[in-house]
Amino acid sequence: NQRMHDKTFIVDGKVAITGGRNMADEYFDYDHEYNFRDRDALVLGEVVNKMQISFENFWASELSAKVEELYDGIGLMQKNVKVNDKVIAQTYRELHDYAKSSDNFAPEIHEAINRVPTAFPRLSEQIVWGAVDFLSDVPGKNDNRFSLGGKGRTTNALAQLVVSAQKSLVIQSPYLVLSDDAKALFADALKRGVRIRINTNSLASSDNLQASSGYRNQRDSLLKMGLEIFEYKPAPEIRSKLFQSAISGKIKPPIFALHAKTMVVDSNTTYIGTYNLDPRSENLNTEVGVVIQNETLARIVEGAIETDMRPENSWNAAKGEADGSVSFLKRSKVRFWQMMPIKPLL
Incomplete structure (x- = not known):
C-alpha cells in the first residue's frame, strides 16, 4: 500500500513545522511505556508557501476522502454506517468543545502550557537564517503500479545530497533497511572518502520488528x-535531559526510541523531515522535509546526533x-520475520 507519511504544521501561511513527529502521546513524552526521540524544524519565509501548496495538493487530491465517507457502505474493512450532515456537524462541535476545555487536559499538557512563556523566547534565540528548500512528493508518489519500485521526488533529491557529499554524512533514522x-x-560515497555514520x-x-528484521x-x-x-539504547542517559513531562519522574521511566529522520552533509547542509532509510520511504510513502544551508545549524544538529x-x-x-x-522472546519474533520475503515493503 502507498501511505501519506507527510508531517507539516502550518500557521496562517507564515510559520511552519516539519519533521518526524506524529500526533500521538508517545511523540510528546506523554506515554507511560514508550516514547520517541524526534526532531522538527520550525521555518519562516518563502519556504512556508511551498509547504502550503503541498498541503493543498494533498487536500484536493482524488486520493483524499472525508473521514465520515470512509464508513459508508458495506465492505471487508468498512462498517455499514450512514451519517447525515447534522450528525457530522454535531460530532465536530462536541469534539471541539471537549478539546478547548482545559478541564480535560492531562497534567502533562498543563505543564507544557505553563512552559510557553519561557519556551518561545528561548526558541527565538536559537533561530538561524539561511537558504531553505522544501522537498515533497506528489499524492500517489509515483506512476509505477506494477512493482514496488519507482522512487519519487524526495528520494531523488536526497540521493543528490549524498552524491554531493565530499567529507561526511551523519544520519539519524529509526529504520535502516537499504535497497x-x-x-x-x-x-x-565511501569510495570517494566520505565518512558515513548512522x-x-x-x-x-525498536517497536517495529519487521523493520528490525530487515536491518x-x-x-x-x-x-x-x-x-x-x-x-x-532503550534507556539512554540523555533521556533524563530531554524528558520534560511529569512521566520522567516515574519509578520506571518509559522506553526511549529514535524517530528522528535527519541527515547532515559535510557539516554545512541539513535535511530534517519524514524520510526513513528504507524501501518504503524510497518507493511507497510520500515524504517531505526541509534542506537547510547553514553551517551553524548543521554543526548543532550534527553535534546532537x-x-x-x-x-x-x-x-x-x-x-x-x-x-x-534483548529478551529471548523478542529475538525469536524478529528471527521469524527475518525469514519472510518482505524487504521491499519495509
Whole structure:
C-alpha cells in the first residue's frame, strides 16, 4: 500500500513545522511505556508557501476522502454506517468543545502550557537564517503500479545530497533497511572518502520488528562496506535531559526510541523531515522535509546526533553489544520475520 507519511504544521501561511513527529502521546513524552526521540524544524519565509501548496495538493487530491465517507457502505474493512450532515456537524462541535476545555487536559499538557512563556523566547534565540528548500512528493508518489519500485521526488533529491557529499554524512533514522540502489549510493560515497555514520534503533529500543528484521539481515554487510552504525539504547542517559513531562519522574521511566529522520552533509547542509532509510520511504510513502544551508545549524544538529551515538546512549554495532540486552522472546519474533520475503515493503 502507498501511505501519506507527510508531517507539516502550518500557521496562517507564515510559520511552519516539519519533521518526524506524529500526533500521538508517545511523540510528546506523554506515554507511560514508550516514547520517541524526534526532531522538527520550525521555518519562516518563502519556504512556508511551498509547504502550503503541498498541503493543498494533498487536500484536493482524488486520493483524499472525508473521514465520515470512509464508513459508508458495506465492505471487508468498512462498517455499514450512514451519517447525515447534522450528525457530522454535531460530532465536530462536541469534539471541539471537549478539546478547548482545559478541564480535560492531562497534567502533562498543563505543564507544557505553563512552559510557553519561557519556551518561545528561548526558541527565538536559537533561530538561524539561511537558504531553505522544501522537498515533497506528489499524492500517489509515483506512476509505477506494477512493482514496488519507482522512487519519487524526495528520494531523488536526497540521493543528490549524498552524491554531493565530499567529507561526511551523519544520519539519524529509526529504520535502516537499504535497497540495492541505496547501498550502491553509499558505497560510491565511501569510495570517494566520505565518512558515513548512522544512528538507528537497536532491537531493544525498536517497536517495529519487521523493520528490525530487515536491518539485522543486512547489518553485517553494511558494516563490511564501511558504514559506522550506532544502535540506540532503550534507556539512554540523555533521556533524563530531554524528558520534560511529569512521566520522567516515574519509578520506571518509559522506553526511549529514535524517530528522528535527519541527515547532515559535510557539516554545512541539513535535511530534517519524514524520510526513513528504507524501501518504503524510497518507493511507497510520500515524504517531505526541509534542506537547510547553514553551517551553524548543521554543526548543532550534527553535534546532537553525535551525542546520541556516544556509548552511554548507543551501542556500537561493530562490537555486537546490543543483542544481548534483548529478551529471548523478542529475538525469536524478529528471527521469524527475518525469514519472510518482505524487504521491499519495509
